[in-house]
Amino acid sequence: MPGTLPRLFGALLLLGGAGVGCSSGDDDASPSQNEGKPVHALGRVIPAPASVEPGGSPYTLTNTTAIHIDDTREVRAIGEYLAGVLRPSTGYPLPVTAESGTGGIALRLSASDESLGDEGYRLESTGDGLTLTARKPAGLFYGVQTLRQLLPAAVEKSTEQSAVWEVPGGTITDSPRYSYRGGMIDVARHFFTVDQVKRYIDQLALYKINKLHLHLTDDQGWRLAIDSWPKLTTVGGSTETGGGEGGFYTKGQYTEIVEYAGSRFLEVIPEIDMPGHTNAILASYAELNCKDTAPPLYTGIDVGFSSLCVDKPATYDFVDDVIREVAALTPGKYIHIGGDEADNTSHDDYVKFMDRAQAVVLKYGKTVMGWHQLAGAEPVAGAVAQYWGYDRTEAAERDLVAGAAKKGTLLVLSPADRTYLDHKYTSETGLGLQWAGLVEVDRAYDWDPATYLKDVGVEEGSVLGVEAPLWTETLATTSDLEVMAFPRLPGVAERAWSTGGEWDEYKLRLAGHAARWEAMGIKFYKSPVVPWPKP
Secondary structure, three states, X not given: OOOHHHHHHHHHHHHOOOOOOOOOOHHHOOHHHOOOOOOOOOOOOOOOOOEEEXXXXXXXXXXXXXXXXXXXXXXXXXXXXXXXXXXXXXXXXOOEEOOOOOOOEEEEEOOOXXXXXXXXXXXXXXXXXXXXXXXXXXHHHHHHHHHHHHOOHHHHOOOOOOOOOEEOOEEEEEOOOOOEEEEEEEOOXXXXXXXXXXXXXXXXXXXXXXXXXXXXXXXXXXXXXXXXOOHHHHOOOOOOHHHOOOOOEOHHHHHHHHHHHHHOOOEEEEEEEEOOOOHHHHHHOHHHOOOOOOOOOOOOOOOOOOOOOOOOHHHHHHHHHHHHHHHHHOOOOEEEEEOOOOOOOOHHHHHHHHHHHHHHHHHOOOEEEEEHHHHHOOOOOOOEEEEOOOOOOOHHHHHHHHHHHHOOOEEEEOOHHHHOOOEOOOOOOOOOEOOOOOOOHHHHHOOOOXXXXXXXXXXXXXXXXXXXXXXXXXXXXXXXXXXXXXXXXXXXXXXXXXXOOOHXXXXXXXXXXXXHHHHHOOOOOOOOOOOOOOO
């Protein structure tokens, strides 16, 4: 039953958890016990696991601990990743070995438990050792993220720490609710470097996000080199919101992001926003404008004023070339073609353009993804529409999305007044926008994807998953990104991974992650609705 397991987690946190070990440092105190004994509880994980069975002796890492792996390339990579997380803070050698041995940490693949699916795992912790089992490598990787969260927060530090590295005894059996669990970063409004994107990938991975949606193009900038249209970057990539110098990724840099994301089991979804949000394109190539005159570059934040020239053959040469080159660089299944806020494109022209753009995506072997305005055209079979409406979205627009869903279009839910991480927490928040309303931490968590559009007839089977977009009109630095993503991102991640959940219990687990973010150097907003641990 929804909510049953999270209530169990709350009991574990409040009672200390029967049979669980204690940590050695104040940074692991549960929020409800800030003035008492620190508690190292099996149930403090975000996203909430499907099943938690505490009990038995804890497992303790020592300087003789080894990481035992199945001898495959992917499992070895996960073992080395785990060792890379643990070695700096513990100071232990933690050899990764395919040799058999007793004790230590074991990473095992087994096809025997089909209930785990492709991304589930089982973590078993006893005084004699710790074993992670999964059917597929992705499951092992997500199990590693759970293991990280069960260790003291100081494990995330980059220098050796003095601590007792205990994992509480018991078993966690876990698998995700939805196969699509996304985080989006807008690099078009403000450009972010490869290293900045990698840092965000690592933060997404900690909370079991498996899609990285890169918003690569918009009115303010074009961010990916395209050989057949080089001025897209030399002109269109030369600025950003506010008039900065902008930037772009070479094909090699984009591939570096794709490969790094893949090593963290995130699939990159590139977005080429069309036919609106295209001023950077139009400023780069006059021939893509209906009057053959290029507009000036744009550095503001208004939307809806630009449009590709739908009737020009050159427009579709452009679309074909860009999609072809992007598809060749992208091993994932999706290409996102935008389609939102095309206010300067007539309805008939919009339908005509989206029909042809979708055909190009299919031509190059990819699955179409677009914002939910795609439902105003005719989504092709297999297309995914990303819903970004909110409480005040007109019924006619919601009905249009529901109609597409009833015809088989799958939905990724990104309600702006729940999941838009760029929105202000309160009216006093310095960063962010608020056109969809204020989005405090509890609002980002307190909703259910399964029932969000049920009033217009969308059943849970039409929901592919959930995504948290991070738009960057007002965000220009890594600190800006982090303050807006944390502490809201973990809650959206839990909505994508877990069934049920209640705010009063979740906020206790969330507060316990503050020390972990501090250890990782993540800047975050100390929302007053969360009972943060006392210093």
